[in-house]
Amino acid sequence: MTPFEDRTWLRAAALALALALAGCPRHESSDRCSTAALNTAVLATAQDWYLFADTIPAAIDPAAYATPAALLDAITANARAQGKDRHFSFLTTVTQAQQFYTSGQSLGYGFVQAVRGTQLFVASVLAGSAAADAGFARGDEILSIGTSAADQIPMTTLLAEGTLGSTLSSSVLGTTRVFQVRRVDGSVVQRTATTRVYDLDPVPAVAQPVLSVQDRTVGYVQLRTFVETADPPLRQALRAFQAAQVTDVVVDLRYNGGGLVSIAETFASLLRANHAGDTMYRMHLNARHVADESTTAFGSLAEAIAPARVAFIVTGRSASASELLVNVLQPYLGANLAIVGGRTYGKPVGQFAFEDKDCDAALYLISFQLLNADGTGDYFAGLPDANFKGASCAALDDLTHPAGDPTEASTAAALQWIATGACPTGPIPPAVSSALAAAAAEPPWTFPEAPEPTVAQRHMPGLF
Amino acid sequence: MGPRLEARLSGGDYWLGLPGGVRNHPSAPFFPESSPNRVTSRHWRSMMLEPDLRTYSQTTVVRGSFELEEADGVAAPAGAPTEGAPTASVDGPAQAFARSRSDARETVRARIIGGSLGEGRRVAKSFCRQAGRPLLDKMALGMEGAPACARLRA
Numbered sequence: 001m002t003p004f005e006d007r008t009w010l011r012a013a014a015l016a017l018a019l020a021l022a023g024c025p026r027h028e029s030s031d032r033c034s035t036a037a038l039n040t041a042v043l044a045t046a047q048d049w050y051l052f053a054d055t056i057p058a059a060i061d062p063a064a065y066a067t068p069a070a071l072l073d074a075i076t077a078n079a080r081a082q083g084k085d086r087h088f089s090f091l092t093t094v095t096q097a098q099q100f101y102t103s104g105q106s107l108g109y110g111f112v113q114a115v116r117g118t119q120l121f122v123a124s125v126l127a128g129s130a131a132a133d134a135g136f137a138r139g140d141e142i143l144s145i146g147t148s149a150a151d152q153i154p155m156t157t158l159l160a161e162g163t164l165g166s167t168l169s170s171s172v173l174g175t176t177r178v179f180q181v182r183r184v185d186g187s188v189v190q191r192t193a194t195t196r197v198y199d200l201d202p203v204p205a206v207a208q209p210v211l212s213v214q215d216r217t218v219g220y221v222q223l224r225t226f227v228e229t230a231d232p233p234l235r236q237a238l239r240a241f242q243a244a245q246v247t248d249v250v251v252d253l254r255y256n257g258g259g260l261v262s263i264a265e266t267f268a269s270l271l272r273a274n275h276a277g278d279t280m281y282r283m284h285l286n287a288r289h290v291a292d293e294s295t296t297a298f299g300s301l302a303e304a305i306a307p308a309r310v311a312f313i314v315t316g317r318s319a320s321a322s323e324l325l326v327n328v329l330q331p332y333l334g335a336n337l338a339i340v341g342g343r344t345y346g347k348p349v350g351q352f353a354f355e356d357k358d359c360d361a362a363l364y365l366i367s368f369q370l371l372n373a374d375g376t377g378d379y380f381a382g383l384p385d386a387n388f389k390g391a392s393c394a395a396l397d398d399l400t401h402p403a404g405d406p407t408e409a410s411t412a413a414a415l416q417w418i419a420t421g422a423c424p425t426g427p428i429p430p431a432v433s434s435a436l437a438a439a440a441a442e443p444p445w446t447f448p449e450a451p452e453p454t455v456a457q458r459h460m461p462g463l464f
Numbered sequence: 465m466g467p468r469l470e471a472r473l474s475g476g477d478y479w480l481g482l483p484g485g486v487r488n489h490p491s492a493p494f495f496p497e498s499s500p501n502r503v504t505s506r507h508w509r510s511m512m513l514e515p516d517l518r519t520y521s522q523t524t525v526v527r528g529s530f531e532l533e534e535a536d537g538v539a540a541p542a543g544a545p546t547e548g549a550p551t552a553s554v555d556g557p558a559q560a561f562a563r564s565r566s567d568a569r570e571t572v573r574a575r576i577i578g579g580s581l582g583e584g585r586r587v588a589k590s591f592c593r594q595a596g597r598p599l600l601d602k603m604a605l606g607m608e609g610a611p612a613c614a615r616l617r618a
Contacts, residue, residue, distance in 0.1 A: 041606045048605060101617070226618075261616035283616075285598070292598035320618040350618030352600060356607045364617060 104229030106456035108170035203233035222252035226259030258320025276300035311414035319345035337390035393423030
């Protein structure tokens with residue numbers, strides 16, 4: 001789950017619930033979709049299933065809150081103060097959740113943006129999106145945005161005023177914006193894109209999925225987000241690795257904020273052939289549901305491989321299911337697993353989805369914590385933590401080269417570690433941002449957030 | 465007759481229907497208003513005639529959308545279960561699903577047919593446990609819709 005440290009998500013949730021209430025055709029005459037009814041359901045659900053149920057204020061009156069989102073904010077306030085639920089619990093619509101998780105689609109332009117200082121860059125472009133059709137590419141710097149060439153607003157202004165998201169209006173279908181763009185080669189061009197629904201392209205194609213590094217054959221695969229439509233291309237990628245007899249794998253999760261645990265399970269099993277039945281993780285629930293706690297094992301998949309070394313490329317925006325994938329493999333791979341890039345976000349907990357389809361309302365409530373085979377999963381400050389058994393290599397996210405290009409900084413560091421067991425710039429330090437910035441004389445990347453983030457934007461930081 | 469379990473994978477999301485818990489549920493048009501706790505053998509047989517099923521990956525799990533608006537007039541193909549003897553056939557997919565949890569677990573759909581509400585809930589809980597997921601009883605939470613196995617997001 002992508003973190004949203006400000007409170008803009010509350011507005012999104014309130015909007016979602018307002019839309020849900022407005023679109024309640026089967027119950028217009030009843031009060032089942034009313035704020036009062038939804039508030040009652042939200043509190044009852046939280047008291048029953050919230051992982052941090054013991055932190056819910058004792059005297060909380062659901063009738064005292066104007067929206068379910070406001071109530072949820074109060075319910076989670078104490079856990080948030082403890083750093084355990086940093087707006088991970090949220091409300092949305094069933095429709096939007098299904099569009100993302102099941103259909104693997106989103107609405108917008110289809111590019112991931114990253115900010116460095118007062119500059120905005122394109123970190124990733126999703127194939128088949130409006131941004132791809134407009135010619136955007138990784139490394140483009142967006143200089144200004146407007147509704148036409150004549151009313152361009154400089155990026156410095158948009159970032160200083162915090163109006164980038166509202167100016168883009170990416171969640172409004174049919175929004176057209178004109179962009180002034182400086183390409184990696186220094187040339188300045190104008191690009192025009194109109195928002196539309198597009199496939200998320202969860203496993204993007206790369207120029208060189210199999211690389212030769214010294215005497216090793218390395219497979220590279222990137223996973224943008226854990227949605228259901230990622231399953232077939234992940235298996236396809238692993239089948240190609242089987243055919244190429246890869247010895248090691250680089251898994252690129254640098255902008256992946258999580259998604260479906262089931263896809264993480266599949267991916268973990270794909271990277272660990274011949275070990276079906278070994279413990280993958282144990283699901284810890286709150287005290288009311290200890291009897292429902294369960295253990296999940298690695299599966300036996302035909303496309304699975306057994307790489308000697310696995311390097312995960314991550315950043316501070318790699319979260320949740322991405323961290324789960326690393327955490328469940330590290331007890332088994334030990335020093336043959338590495339994370340390359342920066343410290344991960346730190347979300348070892350996840351949500352159950354409580355949906356009311358008739359009201360088109362969905363509560364995503366933190367309900368479980370997943371512990372690996374060693375019983376560890378407390379990395380609220382990110383990975384690596386004190387229990388981490390693998391290696392870590394600090395590396396920059398080099399937007400001047402495509403992800404997966406052997407000359408791109410993080411990819412190069414991962415390949416070097418696989419080939420030699422050594423990192424080019426040392427391990428990931430506790431304060432990765434300042435250390436990396438000092439080493440590179442550049443400030444770290446941050447990812448802009450939408451004023452009313454969609455489910456897709458929660459899981460794919462910087463997506464517009 | 466106690467509750468029976470039928471599980472299918474679908475292209476959409478899944479839910480678990482309990483007798484009495486799916487009345488008027490938009491996803492359950494085949495539960496007649498007149499007898500919401502039990503389907504007729506005709507309806508049951510039609511459920512087994514889903515034409516869009518196909519083998520998925522290396523397992524016996526099947527995937528396909530599940531739509532059944534009206535059972536009348538549906539012709540049973542050769543080999544289809546006959547009235548009064550569907551139990552063995554319908555247990556099969558659920559067991560296959562439990563064995564192949566890594567395949568499309570998010571998309572399993574199951575229905576429990578017949579029996580009392582309490583019996584149905586016990587079967588439902590057992591089914592979810594096989595899948596490594598607790599049962600979320602929405603009715604107990606004051607939410608509409610059938611109880612469901614928890615779906616995990618992280």
